[in-house]
Amino acid sequence: MFLNLQNITKRFGDLVAVDSVDLNIVEGELICFLGPSGCGKTTLLRMIAGLETLDSGDILQNGENLAKMPERDRNFGMVFQSYSLFPNMTIGKNVAYGLECRKWERHQIDSRVDEMLALVNLEDQVGKIPSQLSGGQQQRVALARALAPKPLAMLLDEPLSALDAKVRSALRLEIRKLQQGLGITTIMVTHDQEEALTMADRVVVMNEGAIVQVGSPFEIYDDPSTSFVADFIGTMNFLAVTTLDDGAVRLGGAAIKCGKWSIGTGLDKAARLAVRPEDIRIYIGSTPLQNVIEVEIDWIEFLGSIYRLNLTFEFDGKKQGLKSELSSTLMRELRLSVGDYISILLPEEHLWVYSQ
Amino acid sequence: MALTIKWPETVSRISERHIKIGMTLAAAVPLTIFILYPLWAILKLSFQHTDGSWGVDNFSQYFSDPGFVKIISNSFTVSISATFVTIILAYTFAYAMRRSSIPFKPLWSFIAMLPLFSPSLVQALGFQLLLGRNGVINRTFGTELDIYGFWGIFLSITMYALPHAILMLSAALAVADSRLYESARMLGGSNWRIFWTVTLPATRYGLMSAVFIVFTIVITDFGNPMVIGGNYGVLATEIYNQVSGQANFNLGAVIGIILLLPAGIAVIVERWVSRHQSTAITDGSVPLVIKPNRLFDSLMLAFVVLLCSSVLVIIGTVVFASFVKLWPYNMSLTLANYDVDVQGGYAPVWTSIWMSCLTAVLGIIMVTIAAFVIHKLANSLTKFLYFLSILPAAVPGMVLGLGYIFAFNDPDNPVYMIYGTVLLLAINTIYHYHAQGFLIATTSLKQISSTFDEASAMLGGSFLYTMRKITLPIIWPAMISLGVFFFMRAMVTLAGVIFLVNPSNNLAAVSVLLLDDAGETSQAAAFSTIIMVVVIGVLVVSQGIFRFFKVRNVSLIS
Numbered sequence: 001m002f003l004n005l006q007n008i009t010k011r012f013g014d015l016v017a018v019d020s021v022d023l024n025i026v027e028g029e030l031i032c033f034l035g036p037s038g039c040g041k042t043t044l045l046r047m048i049a050g051l052e053t054l055d056s057g058d059i060l061q062n063g064e065n066l067a068k069m070p071e072r073d074r075n076f077g078m079v080f081q082s083y084s085l086f087p088n089m090t091i092g093k094n095v096a097y098g099l100e101c102r103k104w105e106r107h108q109i110d111s112r113v114d115e116m117l118a119l120v121n122l123e124d125q126v127g128k129i130p131s132q133l134s135g136g137q138q139q140r141v142a143l144a145r146a147l148a149p150k151p152l153a154m155l156l157d158e159p160l161s162a163l164d165a166k167v168r169s170a171l172r173l174e175i176r177k178l179q180q181g182l183g184i185t186t187i188m189v190t191h192d193q194e195e196a197l198t199m200a201d202r203v204v205v206m207n208e209g210a211i212v213q214v215g216s217p218f219e220i221y222d223d224p225s226t227s228f229v230a231d232f233i234g235t236m237n238f239l240a241v242t243t244l245d246d247g248a249v250r251l252g253g254a255a256i257k258c259g260k261w262s263i264g265t266g267l268d269k270a271a272r273l274a275v276r277p278e279d280i281r282i283y284i285g286s287t288p289l290q291n292v293i294e295v296e297i298d299w300i301e302f303l304g305s306i307y308r309l310n311l312t313f314e315f316d317g318k319k320q321g322l323k324s325e326l327s328s329t330l331m332r333e334l335r336l337s338v339g340d341y342i343s344i345l346l347p348e349e350h351l352w353v354y355s356q
Numbered sequence: 357m358a359l360t361i362k363w364p365e366t367v368s369r370i371s372e373r374h375i376k377i378g379m380t381l382a383a384a385v386p387l388t389i390f391i392l393y394p395l396w397a398i399l400k401l402s403f404q405h406t407d408g409s410w411g412v413d414n415f416s417q418y419f420s421d422p423g424f425v426k427i428i429s430n431s432f433t434v435s436i437s438a439t440f441v442t443i444i445l446a447y448t449f450a451y452a453m454r455r456s457s458i459p460f461k462p463l464w465s466f467i468a469m470l471p472l473f474s475p476s477l478v479q480a481l482g483f484q485l486l487l488g489r490n491g492v493i494n495r496t497f498g499t500e501l502d503i504y505g506f507w508g509i510f511l512s513i514t515m516y517a518l519p520h521a522i523l524m525l526s527a528a529l530a531v532a533d534s535r536l537y538e539s540a541r542m543l544g545g546s547n548w549r550i551f552w553t554v555t556l557p558a559t560r561y562g563l564m565s566a567v568f569i570v571f572t573i574v575i576t577d578f579g580n581p582m583v584i585g586g587n588y589g590v591l592a593t594e595i596y597n598q599v600s601g602q603a604n605f606n607l608g609a610v611i612g613i614i615l616l617l618p619a620g621i622a623v624i625v626e627r628w629v630s631r632h633q634s635t636a637i638t639d640g641s642v643p644l645v646i647k648p649n650r651l652f653d654s655l656m657l658a659f660v661v662l663l664c665s666s667v668l669v670i671i672g673t674v675v676f677a678s679f680v681k682l683w684p685y686n687m688s689l690t691l692a693n694y695d696v697d698v699q700g701g702y703a704p705v706w707t708s709i710w711m712s713c714l715t716a717v718l719g720i721i722m723v724t725i726a727a728f729v730i731h732k733l734a735n736s737l738t739k740f741l742y743f744l745s746i747l748p749a750a751v752p753g754m755v756l757g758l759g760y761i762f763a764f765n766d767p768d769n770p771v772y773m774i775y776g777t778v779l780l781l782a783i784n785t786i787y788h789y790h791a792q793g794f795l796i797a798t799t800s801l802k803q804i805s806s807t808f809d810e811a812s813a814m815l816g817g818s819f820l821y822t823m824r825k826i827t828l829p830i831i832w833p834a835m836i837s838l839g840v841f842f843f844m845r846a847m848v849t850l851a852g853v854i855f856l857v858n859p860s861n862n863l864a865a866v867s868v869l870l871l872d873d874a875g876e877t878s879q880a881a882a883f884s885t886i887i888m889v890v891v892i893g894v895l896v897v898s899q900g901i902f903r904f905f906k907v908r909n910v911s912l913i914s
Contacts (some may be wrong), residue, residue, distance in 0.1 A: 011758065027905060049814060050814075051810050051814075070813075072813050072815075072818065075816075077814070078811065080810070080811060084807040084808055084811040086812075086825075086826050086830075087830065088829040088830050097815050098815035098816055101812075101816035101817045101818075101821065102816055149815065155814075192433070229653075239497065331791065
């Protein structure tokens with residue numbers, strides 16, 4: 001265990017920014033704090049960095065308590081969203097800064113700066129000043145600067161948010177490769193689920209100051225423990241249902257068998273049925289089948305390789321809608337258009353039931 | 357093991373805490389002594405009777421005297437008129453600079469700024485030389501124009517306040533979102549309608565701020581009414597007469613409090629207004645591109661030339677008069693006026709330059725410490741320190757100067773050691789202009805993103821190391837411009853120091869007043885010219901330094 005966060009709490013006035021968080025961080029992993037803005041992820045990272053004080057709790061690093069240690073003695077490398085390169089120094093000077101603070105020998109500093117800039121493919125930019133570089137280049141310098149003093153861990157605070165989409169996906173890959181190459185424990189904060197899913201070994205989903213779920217990217221997508229996670233990660237349809245006996249719910253007039261329950265079974269409880277758009281299948285056969293309902297096509301969106309269908313159905317005067325995704329090839333075969341009535345199959349193994 | 361590494365950490369933590377406490381004290385103590393205490397002293401004295409008892413008699417005596425009431429009404433009449441006209445002229449001028457495509461904009465801006473570079477009475481001196489009893493107009497045409505009184509004060513303080521208003525309104529008009537103007541045009545708005553519905557609302561906060569700042573400047577101005585006010589008494593001259601003429605300190609304190617009220621209210625309203633001034637421009641804004649428009653540009657150019665000519669005529673008259681044998685009777689040129697033989701000769705000029713250098717250096721240190729402590733070390737004291745830092749904006753120079761007499765002209769007070777010295781004059785000037793200097797310093801500190809501190813700390817840099825390697829190298833140009841600001845104000849200030857000078861350390865700006873009072877108008881003009889040359893010289897040199905070090909985005913005039 002590399003870092004051990006125990007019962008960490010932080011308040012700003014009346015607001016509880018981080019509420020009794022426990023978390024273990026494993027040596028060498030890239031762990032990602034993911035959540036909507038204001039969920040406390042950045043505050044938690046800043047407390048690990050030492051930039052915020054803890055109201056209560058402990059941060060143990062290999063058994064030593066960091067809670068009272070000043071940030072500069074923790075030896076963590078940090079990369080900020082705003083790059084934060086010192087504008088009065090050249091790229092080389094920026095990378096050398098942490099080494100000068102540690103009073104390295106001149107020749108050691110020079111060779112380390114060369115080494116780090118080569119690592120991020122910027123060796124030819126050493127004499128430039130930050131404002132002469134693009135955003136992506138600046139952030140790579142910031143990475144080199146953070147890694148130069150051989151930190152114990154790397155802390156990334158929304159490192160890609162200020163960059164445009166193309167640079168972002170390129171740098172995403174670069175950071176991940178760098179991190180795996182060096183085997184350095186890395187904690188990254190992001191509000192971008194795509195970033196978290198593609199880069200992280202483990203994702204920590206946070207909401208309102210607390211951890212909601214911890215797991216691999218696949219786990220949190222495939223098996224969200226709460227409706228918050230289900231809604232926050234990827235796209236999810238939610239339908240109002242009432243519970244029936246033996247693992248089924250009543251949706252409109254039909255009984256639907258559901259595979260995954262996060263609430264206890266019971267009769268006639270209001271609940272939410274969740275299903276991802278890509279799991280909804282078109283049913284062409286004519287024999288009635290379990291988990292098949294009839295819906296109307298309300299709208300069709302063409303998105304290139306796929307189509308998105310907005311489907312609606314009405315029961316007892318209440319209208320509900322859900323989205324589904326179909327491949328373009330299938331759409332061509334089926335020749336669907338707005339206003340058509342179709343049957344869809346909701347596969348039991350991909351249906352979750354959450355409390356209201 | 358744990359113990360051996362804990363020790364140095366603890367030591368560095370404690371010393372850093374001490375540095376921060378030390379800096380907080382370094383900001384708090386001078387602010388308390390040199391702003392709060394003098395104001396307290398003046399407040400106390402205004403409620404103290406000549407026999408030593410306490411009460412409101414001073415105030416009731418003042419307000420029951422019709423002469424005094426007349427002075428209050430004079431003050432407001434002339435200040436409101438001058439504010440109104442200044443704002444209209446300044447807005448039009450700033451609009452021409454920012455929203456028209458007239459040629460030679462830097463030249464016009466420089467000319468309009470000229471009144472900033474001279475003592476506040478120079479405008480009055482110019483009007484006096486042109487339109488006074490012995491002015492060139494009356495003498496040449498045999499007319500009996502009487503400039504002394506309302507019109508003299510009105511004209512000279514309008515010209516004096518103009519550059520201040522132009523600076524503020526230019527800033528308000530500098531930023532505009534092109535998209536708004538394009539939508540307005542697409543919707544069929546006429547230029548006039550677009551001005552009323554887009555431009556004016558976008559600048560309304562800047563406009564309101566300018567109104568209150570200008571009002572404060574004109575109601576507290578002392579130099580111009582002294583020279584050209586004649587029998588038209590205003591509060592600023594009245595306070596001088598009570599204190600310097602009749603040694604009636606209690607009444608002086610009362611007028612000080614009365615003068616503090618309108619200026620204080622104006623500043624409070626201005627603060628409130630400027631807090632609402634934000635986010636008109638967002639990331640998505642597109643800068644407005646000015647398109648030439650022949651008719652509009654010609655009108656604007658005509659206005660700008662007219663305004664600049666007026667300023668040049670008045671200031672030029674003073675400069676010209678300084679080279680003339682006997683204005684306006686013998687207009688042959690001479691350097692004799694520069695051979696000043698009264699009021700200590702050139703000594704006041706050297707004293708002024710020395711005092712200004714001292715003000716610049718100490719001002720940079722004191723104000724930067726205050727801005728740093730308030731901006732970066734948020735603690736329970738800093739809200740109050742912020743209040744003290746911007747309080748001087750509401751305190752007229754004469755009131756602060758009077759407060760210094762009451763507070764420090766007392767052998768029991770430790771500050772008495774420097775009473776009557778150039779050092780106290782410099783300190784008085786720093787705290788008189790503390791609010792503006794503080795805002796300049798705060799603006800430059802805000803440029804240093806707080807993540808620089810954090811990035812440095814994460815890389816292992818200590819507080820002092822960060823200051824030396826990051827903070828200071830980034831803010832030095834702003835500190836130079838802060839120094840230039842203090843130097844300029846110290847060279848031309850009159851109101852703040854008028855009660856504190858004495859024959860052994862007289863200042864150039866005060867000499868101008870005394871020379872003019874003694875009828876030595878030409879020598880007064882010569883002294884004014886010297887002051888302007890020194891101030892413009894310092895500006896040119898500083899600009900040269902900035903050019904050399906390729907510093908941009910730092911303005912020397914604020």
